[in-house]
Each structure stands twice: as C-alpha cells, then as structure tokens.
Amino acid sequence: MERYYQESIECASREDIRALQSERLVKQIRHVWDNVPYYRKKMEEKGVTPDDIQSVDDLKKLPFLSKADLRNAYPYGLLAVPLSDCVRIQSTSGTTGKRVVAFYTQHDIDLWEECCARAITAAGGTNEDVCQVSYGYGLFTGGPGLNGGSHKVGCLTIPTSSGNTERQIMFIMDLSATILCCTPSYAAYLAESMKEMGYRPEDIPLKAGIFGAEAWSEEMRQDIQKTLGIKAYDIYGLTELSGPGVSFECSAQQGMHVNEDHFIAEVIDPDTGEVLPDGTLGELVFTAIDKEAFPMIRYRTRDICSLTHEKCSCGRTHVRMTKPKGRTDDMLIIRGVNVFPSQIETVLLNHGYAANYQIIVDRVNNTDTLDVQVEMTPEMFTDNVGEITERQKKLVDGLKSMLGIKAKVSLVAPKSITRSEGKAVRVIDRRKI
Amino acid sequence: MSIKQISVFLENRPGKLKEMTAVLAEHHIDMRALSIAETKDFGIARLIVDDAFNAANVLKENGFVSSITKVLAVAIPDEPGGLDKLLSVFADANVNIEYMYAFFGGIGVKEACMIFRVAETKAAETRLAGKGLKILTSEDLAQA
Numbered sequence: 001m002e003r004y005y006q007e008s009i010e011c012a013s014r015e016d017i018r019a020l021q022s023e024r025l026v027k028q029i030r031h032v033w034d035n036v037p038y039y040r041k042k043m044e045e046k047g048v049t050p051d052d053i054q055s056v057d058d059l060k061k062l063p064f065l066s067k068a069d070l071r072n073a074y075p076y077g078l079l080a081v082p083l084s085d086c087v088r089i090q091s092t093s094g095t096t097g098k099r100v101v102a103f104y105t106q107h108d109i110d111l112w113e114e115c116c117a118r119a120i121t122a123a124g125g126t127n128e129d130v131c132q133v134s135y136g137y138g139l140f141t142g143g144p145g146l147n148g149g150s151h152k153v154g155c156l157t158i159p160t161s162s163g164n165t166e167r168q169i170m171f172i173m174d175l176s177a178t179i180l181c182c183t184p185s186y187a188a189y190l191a192e193s194m195k196e197m198g199y200r201p202e203d204i205p206l207k208a209g210i211f212g213a214e215a216w217s218e219e220m221r222q223d224i225q226k227t228l229g230i231k232a233y234d235i236y237g238l239t240e241l242s243g244p245g246v247s248f249e250c251s252a253q254q255g256m257h258v259n260e261d262h263f264i265a266e267v268i269d270p271d272t273g274e275v276l277p278d279g280t281l282g283e284l285v286f287t288a289i290d291k292e293a294f295p296m297i298r299y300r301t302r303d304i305c306s307l308t309h310e311k312c313s314c315g316r317t318h319v320r321m322t323k324p325k326g327r328t329d330d331m332l333i334i335r336g337v338n339v340f341p342s343q344i345e346t347v348l349l350n351h352g353y354a355a356n357y358q359i360i361v362d363r364v365n366n367t368d369t370l371d372v373q374v375e376m377t378p379e380m381f382t383d384n385v386g387e388i389t390e391r392q393k394k395l396v397d398g399l400k401s402m403l404g405i406k407a408k409v410s411l412v413a414p415k416s417i418t419r420s421e422g423k424a425v426r427v428i429d430r431r432k433i
Numbered sequence: 434m435s436i437k438q439i440s441v442f443l444e445n446r447p448g449k450l451k452e453m454t455a456v457l458a459e460h461h462i463d464m465r466a467l468s469i470a471e472t473k474d475f476g477i478a479r480l481i482v483d484d485a486f487n488a489a490n491v492l493k494e495n496g497f498v499s500s501i502t503k504v505l506a507v508a509i510p511d512e513p514g515g516l517d518k519l520l521s522v523f524a525d526a527n528v529n530i531e532y533m534y535a536f537f538g539g540i541g542v543k544e545a546c547m548i549f550r551v552a553e554t555k556a557a558e559t560r561l562a563g564k565g566l567k568i569l570t571s572e573d574l575a576q577a
C-alpha cells in the first residue's frame with residue numbers, strides 16, 4: 001500500500017501543479033528582481049523584466065545561473081533576504097573549484113525537510129521506523145536534510161553521521177534500524193563489512209535504504225539490495241537547491257519524482273540552452289519557486305538525465321527524472337571519447353566484480369591511457385591463471401564495448417583501494433592539461 | 434588421497450610476496466612446498482602447509498584472497514627415470530596434468546615429492562589406485 005507524506009500535493013492534478021508553479025514563479029521572479037542585483041542585471045542584459053513572466057511558459061525567457069555565477073557572487077551576492085532572516089548555511093564539498101555557500105530561512109529549512117520526509121515516506125518510512133542517518137552531518141547537506149526529514153516523519157532518528165563502521169553496524173543490529181540513509185558507496189562498504197562479519201541478509205533488520213549524493217549504477221543498487229536484504233531508493237539534490245530531497249524515488253523505482261511544488265525542472269541542450277522534450281537526455285536545470293533566502297533561477301546542475309510525465313504506478317503525479325548518468329564534470333574525455341565512471345562501474349558489476357575500483361588516466365607518448373584498477377575478490381579468484389586472465393580479457397572487451405575505447409585492466413589486492421565514507425574518489429587524472 | 438594446497442592472489446609488484454610471508458611467519462605457519470605462477474600483472478602463490486584451513490583463515494583476516502585446491506602428492510625415487518616411470522602410469526590411466534611442481538626429499542634422502550594438479554582429482558585417484566604408486570597423505574607430509 002502506497003504511503004504519501006503529503007498526498008494532496010504529491011498526487012495533485014497536472015492542472016493544479018501548473019497553476020501553483022505559475023503563481024509561485026511569478027512571485028519568485030519579482031522577489032529576486034527586487035532583492036538580488038546580480039540576477040536582476042542578468043535579466044536586464046537579456047531584456048527581461050518581471051512583467052514578462054506570467055506563467056511557467058515564460059520560464060525559458062529567463063537567464064541561466066551556473067556554478068560560475070555562484071563563485072562570482074560568493075559569498076552574499078545571491079542572498080535574497082536580510083542576513084538576520086537566515087538561520088543556517090550549508091556548504092558543498094566543492095569538488096570543482098570554490099565552495100558554494102547556501103543560505104536558509106526557517107521557511108527554507110522547513111520546506112527542505114518536508115521534501116526529505118516525502119522521500120522517507122516513499123521508501124515506506126513511518127513513525128514506527130528507526131532511521132539511521134549515516135550521511136555526514138555539518139556543512140554537508142546529507143545529514144541535516146535526512147535528519148530533518150526523519151524527524152518530520154516521526155522515525156526514531158539515529159544521527160550516526162558517516163564513518164566508524166563498527167559503531168554503525170552495532171547500532172543497526174542493537175537498535176534494529178529499519179531505514180539506512182547514506183551515500184551508495186558507503187552503503188556498499190557497510191554491506192561488504194556486514195557480510196564479512198557473517199551477517200546474512202535475513203539477519204539484518206534494515207528494510208529500506210535511501211542513497212544519494214553521488215551517481216550510482218543499477219547494478220550497484222541490485223548488489224546492495226541483495227547483500228543487505230533491503231529495497232534501495234535513490235534520492236537527489238544539490239546544496240544550491242537545499243540538499244537531498246529535490247527529487248526522490250518511489251516504490252516503482254523507475255526514476256525520481258521532482259518536488260514540483262518547490263522546484264521546476266527542465267532539461268536543456270548543454271551547448272545551445274534549448275529546452276528539450278521529455279525522454280531526451282540533456283542537462284538538468286532547476287528553478288526554486290518557494291525558497292526565500294537563496295533562490296536559484298534556471299540553475300544548471302551539470303547533471304545529465306531525461307524527464308518523463310508518464311503516469312507512475314505509485315500514484316504520484318510529479319514529473320520524474322532518470323538517474324543522472326553522471327555530472328558533465330564527472331565525465332572524462334579520453335582519446336576524444338566521453339567516458340563516465342558510472343559506465344565502468346556497470347561493466348565491472350556485470351562481470352561479477354565489486355565496485356571497488358579506481359580509474360587512472362594518464363598521457364603517454366601523446367596518447368591518453370586508461371587503466372581501470374579493480375580489486376580481486378574471493379568470488380572471482382580461482383587457482384587457474386588461464387581462467388583469471390581470460391576473465392580479465394572479457395572485462396577489457398566489455399569495457400571496449402561500453403566505452404568505445406580500449407582500457408587496461410589491472411587486478412589489484414583486496415582492500416588496496418581506499419574505501420569512502422562520503423563520496424568515492426573514482427578517478428585519478430594524471431594528465432597535465 | 435589428495436592433499437590441500439592454498440592458492441593466494443598476489444599483485445606482481447615488489448613487496449607483495451613478502452607481505453604474505455610476513456603474515457605466515459607471524460602466525461607460525463610453515464610452508465612445506467611453494468610454487469608461484471605469474472603473469473605480467475599478478476601471480477598465484479601455491480603453498481602446501483600443515484593446516485590448510487587455518488592458513489586460509491589467517492590469510493583472509495589479513496586481507497588476502499585465497500582458495501583451496503586439491504592436489505596429489507606422489508613420492509618417487511630420486512634417480513634418473515623416476516618421473517618418467519611415474520608419467521607412464523599417468524598416461525596409461527588417462528590422467529591429464531594441469532600443472533606440477535616438485536621438491537626433493539632433503540640431503541641424503543633419495544626420494545622426491547611431486548605435487549600434481551590434475552583435471553579430475555577424484556577420478557584420477559581411483560584410476561591411479563593399485564598401480565604401485567606411493568601417493569602421500571597430509572599426515573605423511575606432516576611427518577616428513
């Protein structure tokens with residue numbers, strides 16, 4: 001039986017959603033025009049004023065915001081309310097360049113936590129559940145977001161934050177945690193650790209996991225589900241848009257519902273800026289129509305996915321986005337070919353290896369080289385040299401088939417690739433560009 | 434009667450073999466026989482020890498990937514033609530050898546021990562029984 005945190009919103013008709021979005025967008029553009037000179041200037045340069053924005057159909061008239069704008073406006077350039085109205089900042093890990101500092105009023109915190117509560121409820125969470133939040137707490141949005149959502153749903157919240165795996169496992173087992181929230185690479189690590197400790201899926205009290213903050217493959221999801229004996233749900237978000245909860249997966253596990261009463265989603269051609277139709281892959285762009293302190297208008301996420309308005313079996317009517325394929329900045333260009341770590345992960349898992357890998361990119365004799373280092377596992381090891389090299393060759397072929405280029409595969413000792421508690425470092429690019 | 438051999442995965446880099454021997458030494462595990470098969474990137478170290486399960490557990494706890502394989506140990510006279518005679522028996526019994534390694538019995542001992550990995554261990558044991566071969570058990574090795 002499907003449960004919703006806010007049924008009237010999550011299952012509203014498309015007409016009602018559109019009307020709400022239009023109403024909020026108009027107000028938001030006026031709010032930003034009046035309070036954010038940085039964005040007003042961009043609008044003026046494009047010849048757009050708030051009067052030109054009457055409904056969601058006019059969204060495409062507005063200029064984009066990107067990470068570069070956030071860097072230029074750091075720290076207060078995009079703040080839309082007096083600092084005295086703000087109750088919090090959160091800050092991203094800054095994997096590309098300068099840190100992003102996002103501001104929140106209490107209203108912004110509430111709407112963010114509501115979004116996370118929707119995600120937890122979609123994963124089957126109720127006030128009877130015990131929710132362990134193993135995302136990092138602090139400046140990173142993972143911990144605070146899911147913590148707030150868990151409180152709103154009324155779960156017993158265990159704020160373990162990330163790390164200290166022994167303690168995590170102790171709490172899961174001793175307090176019978178039923179929901180686990182963390183990054184997918186940490187979930188995989190926890191699953192591996194629990195398996196090594198002798199826990200079978202039926203011994204583990206967890207029933208659901210809510211994993212996000214990094215791209216992860218369908219194959220990795222199946223692995224985690226099998227080892228922990230849970231249903232693993234995807235969750236998506238950015239600090240610039242609050243944090244996790246911008247969109248979340250439902251029981252159908254066929255894409256993530258965007259919380260359209262708070263965020264309008266578009267997919268654009270990253271080169272031309274043209275808005276693309278449903279089903280077409282492109283760069284995901286969001287407009288926050290309800291946030292007060294730090295509202296992003298047509299913010300380019302650099303994430304690549306597609307949207308669909310097709311009916312979902314869960315009953316929610318909000319648009320769904322596909323699992324992001326990767327960030328445009330996760331993407332590597334090797335010998336002129338676009339390569340995403342997630343593609344490599346898919347091949348590894350399909351060939352029976354675990355997602356304990358690193359990609360070393362280098363440049364030798366003016367040619368790019370790609371070395372995929374993957375750990376040998378007990379399951380893949382045999383006493384037969386020929387068999388191991390044969391499997392290694394199959395992996396090379398599988399990668400060539402997926403990526404279009406030939407990669408070297410190096411089998412390395414178990415545990416020699418550092419495990420992550422947060423986002424996994426998959427790529428080491430030694431090329432001096 | 435087959436004996437248990439432990440195969441250990443090792444990266445083909447300096448220091449990797451030493452990591453393994455250090456762990457074995459720390460846990461007082463004596464290697465009775467050793468052979469290493471290599472490729473450019475990795476190797477498989479094959480060891481005969483007294484207690485294979487214990488050694489496998491110790492290696493696992495110390496982060497090594499290993500597996501246990503059944504091999505046949507046959508003692509032959511350490512003289513010209515010793516192995517040749519043995520291989521005739523194998524050929525007649527249609528036993529296919531995948532790999533083998535050998536160690537001699539020691540100073541003054543005129544016997545050598547051959548370790549064989551064969552295609553089908555149980556079938557091979559049956560076919561080689563009663564052919565006058567001195568097939569060793571793990572107890573025999575432990576006493577040697």
